Amino acid sequence: MRVLWEFFRVLWALGCLPVGVLLLVVVVLCGFSLPFFLGFAGGADPVVRWLFWALAFYFVGGAWLFWCVDQRYAEKLKRQIAVLLALGFHPHLEVFAKMNDAYLGIDASARRLLVYPVNGAEHFFRFDEVNSWRIVPAGKRNHRLEVLTSNLDVPVFSIVLRSAEVLSTEARLRILLGS
Incomplete structure (x- = not known):
């Protein structure tokens, strides 16, 4: 389902x-008349006013919809992690993906990693299964954390990080897993 939302x-x-180009053309051709777009003044065809509002709601409505979907995934992920916390997993480092659809938790005392999702569920790795990790740039503003493992079922687990979290995540991973 997440792939479908990403496609949309x-x-x-x-x-x-x-x-956006069409919205700019409509605004320019109507002379930047805010009273017209708010419905206080007549003048041009009212269809232009409705076109303006339809285009404006395209931007605002789409942003709001995808923000709501992102929050819903975040709540679902936090509920799943809370269940695992109740079962004895105590992470010293938690990394949530940029779009709240993936998770990496490291419990240093139990020497294991929890990653989600792997085939739609959580998966635990022991520290000795982790070969290496790295944070690489992925696009202009994104970074990807990749954990390379010796597990043949899951050779690589990766999540997209927020730019603000890259340095602190890298420092904490160096402390917990080494370089």
């Missing part, structure tokens, strides 16, 4: 370019 998010983002 990409379609919405690609649609923002022509919709």
Whole structure:
């Protein structure tokens, strides 16, 4: 389901370019008349006003919808992690992915890692299964944390990090896992 939402998010983002250009054309051709767009003044065809609001709601509505979906995934992920915390997993480091759809937790006292999702569920790794890890740039503002393992079922686990969390996550991983 997450892949479908990401597909819709990409379609919405690609649609923002022509919709933004059309919105700019509508605003320019109506002379930047705020009273007209708010409905206080007559003048141009009211269809133009409705076109303006439809295009404006495309931007705002899409952003709001995807923010709500992201929050829903975050709540679901936090509920799943809370269940594992109740079962005895006590992480010293928790990393949530940028889009709240993936998780990495490291319990140094038990010497194991918890990653989610692996085939739709959580998966535990022992420290000796982790070969290496790295944080690499992925695009302009994103970074990807990749954990390379000796487990043949899951040779690589990766999540996208927020830019603000890259340095602190890297420092804490160096302390817990080494370089």
